[in-house]
Amino acid sequence: MSAFEDAVFAIFAAESPADLFDSEDTFRRLRRTVHPDVAPLGSEGIATSAFTRLTELWEARGPTIGRYPLGEKPIDGDLADLFRSGTALLKIARDPADNDLLAAEADALRRPKDRRYRAYFPSLRETLVVEDDGDYRAVNVLDRCDGFVDLATVARAYPDGVDPRDVAWMWRRLLVALGAAHRAGIVHGAVLPEHVLIHPDDHGLVLVDWCYSAVPGAAVPALVERYRDAYPPEVLGKQPAVPATDLYLASGLMLRLMGGRAHAELRRFANGCRLKAPRMRPDDAWHLLGELDELLPALYGPRRFRKFALPA
Structure with missing residues (x-):
């Protein structure tokens, strides 16, 4: 046209x-x-x-922030209100006390430099500050991820568990995203269902909500309380986060997504990433991806593209 x-x-x-x-x-x-x-x-x-x-x-x-018109109804995030504005998504701290968490997200999203993996991260356009009755709240302006759905939505669509052959490509892409993040010197700290977006048709994946991120060796600054049971001991104990922290969270997420459909070998593989002490777990996402790629063909045969769709 x-x-x-x-x-x-x-x-x-x-x-x-x-x-x-x-x-x-x-x-x-x-x-x-x-x-x-x-x-x-x-x-x-x-x-x-x-x-x-x-x-x-x-x-x-209606109202605008900077040069961005706001939609009428925000999406409620864990600690921010999200407004659609054309192709942009404005993420506004709900409480000024959380401005530092949005600043952490902005810093994390500036770190990955390898263009091969940029598609796995939200694109940060700019950061703003909005004044509201004397309070100043941080705003991160991101590109929208149209066509993507989060894994919480996927899990609800498949209450008996997602076919492990479909989970396989999600798992692989999640490890790529984490490998790129760790190589850039950042731990996500909250690999949870709402923070992993997939594109069902294109098999794309974006890891979002980097507000809980930390550099390796620093503590994860906050947690999503409703997922307390999903976190490894070092997060709950305010101990240093390391790449193994993310691999613990990611493996648990994939196990829950498969539910009772997970093959025993996949369970053993995932549980090996969920040992209590970080030093006992795998700490290299790239190496773990290689191990997963050796395991999957043994269970399901040669890799091939599988169409994935959510039930209407």
Whole structure:
């Protein structure tokens, strides 16, 4: 499609300002593209309608933070409110006391430099500060992960457990993400269902919510209380976090996702990553990925692409 057709489609597909605008620059670009005076010959009528609809959406955009119009209803995160704004996602600390956790996330997302693995991490656009009745709250502006679902949603869709052959590709990609993070000098600290997003069709994976991250040797700064039982002893005891901390969390997550469908060999493999003392566990995600790649063919045959879909 042409730029004009793309703009018209986007304008009429938007149900709210937040679906269309992520900055005033977007509005200005769209306005130039669909202005009736510059519309392609014979398209003046649709251009006028699109221009009118564009103006209505812009005027109805409501509050903004910086150059980002906010959607009407936030998504409730563990410690932040999430607002969709066009292709951006604004993550705003709910309590100023948690500003340091959003700063930790921003620092973590700046660390990975290897372009081969950037797709496994959210893309940080910028950081902002918003003032609210004298309080200042941190804001991280991220790219949206459209088309992705979290593993909590996947688990609910498969209450009897996900087929281990499908979990295999999620597990492999999660280890790649963790390997890249550890190589960049950061421990995620909260590898939990809501923080692992997958793309069912493309078999993509993004590891999100880096607010709980720490450099190796520092304690994980906070925990998600409802998942207390999923954490290794060093997190609960405020002891230093290490790469083995993430591998403990990731292995437990994969076990719970498979439920009773996990093969006994996969259980043994995962439980070997969940020993009490960090020094007794694997501490290299890349090496662990190699071991998993040796185990899977022995259980399920040669690797092949399996379509994965969530029940309607």
